Amino acid sequence: MNNSNTNLDANKLHQAMQGALSSSNAKINQMTQVFDVTQNVLACDKFKTATLSLVSGLCDKYNAERVSLGWVKHDYVELKALSHTDHFEKKMQVVRDLEGIMEEAYEQDAAIVYPAPEKNVLSIREHELYSTKYHTKYILTVPIHNGDEIIGIICCERNSQPFDDLNSEQIYLTSSLCAARLEELYNKSCWFGLRMVKKVRKLLSKLLGVEHTWAKLFGILAIALVLFATLYPIPYRVSAPAILKTDKIIYTTAPFDGYIDTVFVKPGDVVYKGAPLLRLNQTELKLEEADLMAQEQDSRREIQKAQAAHQLAEMRIHQARLAQTQAKLKTVRYRLSMAVVAVTADSAVIIEGDLQKRIGAPVNQGTELFQMASIENIYVEINVPEQELRNVKLGTQGLLAIKSRPEYVYRFETQHISPTAEVKEQENTFAVRGEFVYQTPAWFRPGMTGIAKIFAGKRTLWWILSHQAIDYLRLKLWW
Numbered sequence: 001m002n003n004s005n006t007n008l009d010a011n012k013l014h015q016a017m018q019g020a021l022s023s024s025n026a027k028i029n030q031m032t033q034v035f036d037v038t039q040n041v042l043a044c045d046k047f048k049t050a051t052l053s054l055v056s057g058l059c060d061k062y063n064a065e066r067v068s069l070g071w072v073k074h075d076y077v078e079l080k081a082l083s084h085t086d087h088f089e090k091k092m093q094v095v096r097d098l099e100g101i102m103e104e105a106y107e108q109d110a111a112i113v114y115p116a117p118e119k120n121v122l123s124i125r126e127h128e129l130y131s132t133k134y135h136t137k138y139i140l141t142v143p144i145h146n147g148d149e150i151i152g153i154i155c156c157e158r159n160s161q162p163f164d165d166l167n168s169e170q171i172y173l174t175s176s177l178c179a180a181r182l183e184e185l186y187n188k189s190c191w192f193g194l195r196m197v198k199k200v201r202k203l204l205s206k207l208l209g210v211e212h213t214w215a216k217l218f219g220i221l222a223i224a225l226v227l228f229a230t231l232y233p234i235p236y237r238v239s240a241p242a243i244l245k246t247d248k249i250i251y252t253t254a255p256f257d258g259y260i261d262t263v264f265v266k267p268g269d270v271v272y273k274g275a276p277l278l279r280l281n282q283t284e285l286k287l288e289e290a291d292l293m294a295q296e297q298d299s300r301r302e303i304q305k306a307q308a309a310h311q312l313a314e315m316r317i318h319q320a321r322l323a324q325t326q327a328k329l330k331t332v333r334y335r336l337s338m339a340v341v342a343v344t345a346d347s348a349v350i351i352e353g354d355l356q357k358r359i360g361a362p363v364n365q366g367t368e369l370f371q372m373a374s375i376e377n378i379y380v381e382i383n384v385p386e387q388e389l390r391n392v393k394l395g396t397q398g399l400l401a402i403k404s405r406p407e408y409v410y411r412f413e414t415q416h417i418s419p420t421a422e423v424k425e426q427e428n429t430f431a432v433r434g435e436f437v438y439q440t441p442a443w444f445r446p447g448m449t450g451i452a453k454i455f456a457g458k459r460t461l462w463w464i465l466s467h468q469a470i471d472y473l474r475l476k477l478w479w
Helices: 002-042 047-061 093-108 125-134 165-189 192-208 213-231 283-308 312-338 386-391 461-477
Strands: 066-073 076-082 112-114 138-146 149-158 233-246 249-253 258-263 270-272 276-280 340-342 347-352 368-374 378-385 397-402 405-424 427-436 449-460
Touching (some): 002 165, 047 066, 047 076, 047 149, 093 112, 093 125, 093 138, 093 149, 112 125, 138 165, 149 165, 192 213, 213 461, 233 386, 233 397, 233 427, 233 461, 312 340, 378 405, 386 427
Antiparallel strands (some): 066 076, 233 378, 233 449, 249 368, 258 276, 347 368, 378 427, 397 405, 397 449, 405 427
């Protein structure tokens, strides 16, 4: 009796040990599959290679027709890899449908098996539509977790046999082991700016919390901006267009009636005292000079004859004619000396008088030929709008930037405000004169334009941005 019981217990023990050994071997084989796929993924150094290795490995290990991987980006899933496929078009309909069933699993944060088992509480509508459309019998969709965050979705398709709980556990385990490496490679593959944003968000999440980090940050910044705009005063400057001017304008006119022979300058040229500007034709004057010189010689001979004949009256007549001829000759020679119009100022710039195309044209005495502006004593005239005039005070300083060289600014001081307004660009403006505090550079020219900013004390940012609109409403709505 005791021997039979001992044999029975030994047989049961042997069977139990064989069952445990076979179960252990099965688990070892299963873990070996997991580690084989994981090892291949961890050995990759690029995100695309790693994702392709993962989906292709899962496809081979579990006899699937297709395995795809989607990556979570801004609460949407974007397909990144298809098993045994190096390239695919993201606009393909099958790609969009795969992203749809992945988002269904992502929104529920659960693995979805299709066909659904009994007592299923998960929504599988997208999986059902996909199965009907592409004739796929069995689908398994598993989220990829890295800590508490879902970073991706794996979708497996198979027609041979359904996916069981063991397949789901192994695929989930494989994806979890690869999750940290995949996220690391994905971050490395991103643009530098995006990586910096992610790092900043990670640091801020420790301070502001994981949920709605950016919303909290922007809310804090908005509150800080409102407080700054309404409470902290900053320097305010009245901005207005400006032009360089000079008080000394020189007009050059034609000295006598004549014709333009040669023009030596054009608008914009800098000229100095004594430099020739224009020459009038001298042919008629030289002929007249020669004729008068001949008359002068005749008169001298007639005077000598009258003296020799002691004809006093005739001598007086010829002396008067000689004086008249010499006066005319003096006038002609004066005109000849004035035929070349020269600069009378020490230094000036031609602002008007483009006569290059008028050579040979007649001009009358007194006709304006050139208009020159002295380069010395240049000041700035700022056209301040009427609504900003109250913020401009005499004696305050400002800065001027010239269009031709906007990288430099020049300090000036307001000296005079015009008592009358001028209409410029359909608005009333007042001319404010500003004298430069320091010596002006040599390249300054009257007529140059730029932007002037006049210091007007300190104001809050809210006042700076809103005072014009508030003044407009006050003007329109007062009663």
